[in-house]
Amino acid sequence: xxxMILQNYGPTESNCPPMSQWSPAxxxxxxxxxxxxxxxLLDRGELVDAQGLAGPEQARYVVSxxxxxxxxxxxxxxxxxxxLAGYRIVxxxxxxxxxxxxxxxxAAPGLDGAPIRQPIEVRAVMSAPDPEx
Amino acid sequence: MTHxxxxxxxxxxxxxxxxxxxxxxxxxxxxxxxxxxxxMLAAATTWTADGTPDSPLAWLIRVASRKMADQFRSDEARRxxxxxxxxxxxxxxxxxxxHDDTLTLMLxxxxxxxxxxxxxxxxxxxxxxxxxxxxxxxxxxxxATMAQRISRAKAKLKGxxxxxxxxxxxxxxERLRSVLHVLYLIFNEGYAASDGPNLARTDLSGEAxxxxxxxxxxxxxxxxxxxxxxxxxxxxxxRPARTGPGGELVPLEAQDRARWDRRLITxxxxxxxxxxxxxxxxxxxxxxxxxxLHDQAASYSGTDWPRILALYNRLEALTGNPMVALNRAVxxxxxxxxxxxxxxxxxxxxxxxxxxxxxxxxxHLLEQAGDTGGAIAEFEAAAARTTNLRERDYLVTKxxxxxxxxxxx
Numbered sequence: 001x002x003x004m005i006l007q008n009y010g011p012t013e014s015n016c017p018p019m020s021q022w023s024p025a026x027x028x029x030x031x032x033x034x035x036x037x038x039x040x041l042l043d044r045g046e047l048v049d050a051q052g053l054a055g056p057e058q059a060r061y062v063v064s065x066x067x068x069x070x071x072x073x074x075x076x077x078x079x080x081x082x083x084l085a086g087y088r089i090v091x092x093x094x095x096x097x098x099x100x101x102x103x104x105x106x107a108a109p110g111l112d113g114a115p116i117r118q119p120i121e122v123r124a125v126m127s128a129p130d131p132e133x
Numbered sequence: 134m135t136h137x138x139x140x141x142x143x144x145x146x147x148x149x150x151x152x153x154x155x156x157x158x159x160x161x162x163x164x165x166x167x168x169x170x171x172x173m174l175a176a177a178t179t180w181t182a183d184g185t186p187d188s189p190l191a192w193l194i195r196v197a198s199r200k201m202a203d204q205f206r207s208d209e210a211r212r213x214x215x216x217x218x219x220x221x222x223x224x225x226x227x228x229x230x231x232h233d234d235t236l237t238l239m240l241x242x243x244x245x246x247x248x249x250x251x252x253x254x255x256x257x258x259x260x261x262x263x264x265x266x267x268x269x270x271x272x273x274x275x276x277a278t279m280a281q282r283i284s285r286a287k288a289k290l291k292g293x294x295x296x297x298x299x300x301x302x303x304x305x306x307e308r309l310r311s312v313l314h315v316l317y318l319i320f321n322e323g324y325a326a327s328d329g330p331n332l333a334r335t336d337l338s339g340e341a342x343x344x345x346x347x348x349x350x351x352x353x354x355x356x357x358x359x360x361x362x363x364x365x366x367x368x369x370x371x372r373p374a375r376t377g378p379g380g381e382l383v384p385l386e387a388q389d390r391a392r393w394d395r396r397l398i399t400x401x402x403x404x405x406x407x408x409x410x411x412x413x414x415x416x417x418x419x420x421x422x423x424x425x426l427h428d429q430a431a432s433y434s435g436t437d438w439p440r441i442l443a444l445y446n447r448l449e450a451l452t453g454n455p456m457v458a459l460n461r462a463v464x465x466x467x468x469x470x471x472x473x474x475x476x477x478x479x480x481x482x483x484x485x486x487x488x489x490x491x492x493x494x495x496x497h498l499l500e501q502a503g504d505t506g507g508a509i510a511e512f513e514a515a516a517a518r519t520t521n522l523r524e525r526d527y528l529v530t531k532x533x534x535x536x537x538x539x540x541x542x
Binding site for chain 1: 249273280521
């Protein structure tokens with residue numbers, strides 16, 4: 001079963017300040033946590049993909065009617081907290097395991113090493129249909 | 134690349150025999166499996182360039198043995214220096230081993246303690262002779278991830294430290310059931326994924342059929358083994374009609390039956406008839422019998438639904454699987470009318486809860502019963518809950534068509 005595990009820029013349960021306000025040691029610990037988690041998921045044969053996305057400042061909205069020039073809106077956006085920050089795609093044996101991974105990500109260390117408690121979105125990836133019996 | 138296919142087929146057929154020979158000689162299944170995989174990769178290059186050797190099996194065993202010995206030598210050298218390393222004397226193995234260890238290997242790879250996610254790739258590599266890259270591509274995961282999955286499965290097997298022999302007669306029943314389950318899952322994975330001319334993806338259904346043929350050859354008198362092979366062939370026969378030109382799902386009732394593969398149907402029917410003569414049929418034989426009735430019917434409505442219903446009754450009594458009960462409701466509706474089918478569904482809500490299949494079946498039966506409004510709501514509920522992309526496309530289209538039929542609100 002394949003899941004996309006998403007995190008966005010929204011508020012966290014711990015009211016953790018932005019990373020730029022952490023100590024360098026906190027930032028280092030956070031990055032090492034993410035890398036170690038990816039290594040663990042690879043080692044367990046579960047990792048399909050993991051990507052962090054460039055910040056909302058780099059984001060653009062594109063709208064087109066298919067014929068005239070597209071309308072491109074540059075940031076910053078007032079709703080940037082809803083934008084995606086990064087994702088992992090995992091291929092796991094059970095729904096429970098996907099939730100377990102999401103819980104680990106949510107508890108990533110933040111300011112002073114305290115768990116960030118960020119809300120993590122768990123979505124099943126669409127697959128091909130089962131054969132009819 | 135069709136011209137390379139014979140060498141690939143040969144290699145895949147030889148893989149389990151080479152592995153069996155190396156494991157018999159040296160033990161250490163996990164290392165032997167790596168060595169054979171390396172030998173297979175070497176063969177793919179060397180044989181393509183220089184031609185297939187006179188005795189390809191002996192070639193594979195020799196190269197795998199050498200890789201294994203090299204591995205041991207370096208390990209030993211590190212650990213105990215030269216005296217022990219020198220004690221490794223390699224007698225050249227007999228050119229062609231007498232044993233065919235395919236079934237023993239399969240029983241090992243499908244150990245009940247392994248999850249299907251671990252047993253499937255291990256079986257495909259160790260017994261099916263596929264490369265890690267091919268398996269990774271078939272399951273759409275990175276090669277490194279798949280390699281880890283396989284090596285973890287082997288590490289887990291190492292913990293059991295089982296002797297490399299066939300289980301005693303009668304003692305292999307439970308293990309054999311795991312093998313059949315794994316093969317059935319591989320088949321379904323391939324069948325579900327066959328949604329377009331994606332040549333890069335290994336044909337998993339074809340691999341499952343090939344492996345099931347291997348088990349059938351080893352155990353020709355086992356009715357459930359025969360039943361599973363028959364089920365695969367009778368299902369695979371419908372594959373050409375199962376998707377439309379745009380890759381969209383074509384349900385059984387709308388399939389062009391002229392496109393079904395008659396050769397597979399004939400073979401499946403012959404196998405099934407032989408299996409059913411052996412007495413009380415098991416799960417795979419019952420599923421194959423249902424598939425056979427569909428394959429022999431001239432049309433969906435002209436199908437022998439009363440007999441299909443009777444088979445689903447037996448299957449449900451045997452397995453207690455609520456998904457089987459869902460299919461039974463479909464057969465009931467066809468045999469005795471939609472209201473009879475809907476009545477069965479009411480009893481299933483407790484077990485299946487909010488499952489998309491329950492909504493989907495209810496939608497179809499409500500549509501049959503003429504309750505278009507109810508059908509639309511259920512099609513939409515099913516579409517919102519399915520995790521199958523093509524199924525969602527199909528369900529959304531069904532809802533839209535039904536809405537068109539009732540006109541604007």
